[in-house]
Amino acid sequence: DAGVTQSPTHLIKTRGQQVTLRCSPKSGHDTVSWYQQALGQGPQFIFQYYEEEERQRGNFPDRFSGHQFPNYSSELNVNALLLGDSALYLCASRRTGENYGYTFGSGTRLTVV
Amino acid sequence: QKEVEQNSGPLSVPEGAIASLNCTYSDRGSQSFFWYRQYSGKSPELIMSIYSNGDKEDGRFTAQLNKASQYVSLLIRDSQPSDSATYLCAVSLGGGYQKVTFGTGTKLQVIP
Numbered sequence: 001d002a003g004v005t006q007s008p009t010h011l012i013k014t015r016g017q018q019v020t021l022r023c024s025p026k027s028g029h030d031t032v033s034w035y036q037q038a039l040g041q042g043p044q045f046i047f048q049y050y051e052e053e054e055r056q057r058g059n060f061p062d063r064f065s066g067h068q069f070p071n072y073s074s075e076l077n078v079n080a081l082l083l084g085d086s087a088l089y090l091c092a093s094r095r096t097g098e099n100y101g102y103t104f105g106s107g108t109r110l111t112v113v
Numbered sequence: 114q115k116e117v118e119q120n121s122g123p124l125s126v127p128e129g130a131i132a133s134l135n136c137t138y139s140d141r142g143s144q145s146f147f148w149y150r151q152y153s154g155k156s157p158e159l160i161m162s163i164y165s166n167g168d169k170e171d172g173r174f175t176a177q178l179n180k181a182s183q184y185v186s187l188l189i190r191d192s193q194p195s196d197s198a199t200y201l202c203a204v205s206l207g208g209g210y211q212k213v214t215f216g217t218g219t220k221l222q223v224i225p
Binding site for chain 1: 117119145147149155156157158159162201203211212213214215216217218
């Protein structure tokens with residue numbers, strides 16, 4: 001049973017560029033959330049997707065956008081990258097309606113130079 | 114006031130001792146509480162969840178919840194060097210769409 005898979009694992013981008021990160025949820029899960037984790041900090045909630053719609057959003061600018069596909073996989077897009085966007089981006093999934101904690105993927109380490 | 118607060122540590126305990134990790138939260142409507150363990154350079158791993166007041170035990174781990182005091186804790190008995198990690202407290206209002214909010218984590222060091 002595959003867990004949450006994320007790609008790529010590492011990425012280096014230049015300031016001002018755009019980036020797309022991808023996530024496939026754990027089998028049986030249909031809700032996907034994205035988190036940003038800066039070094040030494042806890043994960044910060046970006047947004048949550050269910051039934052291909054954004055259901056909840058954290059305090060992140062519109063440069064951060066997402067999408068969920070019919071197979072429940074998801075993408076996180078970040079436009080006009082800033083140096084401060086450098087972080088570990090975590091995708092987490094769970095089955096909607098269940099109150100269990102999220103299962104996290106191994107993350108994408110984004111470095112903006 | 115932060116939604117979920119934890120002491121960043123590091124908390125150092127000798128091998129075999131009990132490690133006590135604490136967390137407070139601000140939203141009285143919170144219904145679901147989680148503890149995650151995160152090793153350096155890795156992603157968070159769920160180790161405990163608790164939903165009602167009292168204690169919940171799983172092996173060497175015990176989660177404690179006091180909703181009146183808005184306080185949740187994690188006890189690790191017989192601490193091992195392999196328990197050295199950052200422990201993240203996470204809180205949710207419950208329900209299918211509710212986001213899970215994390216604290217900044219407490220770094221635990223178990224000294225052999």
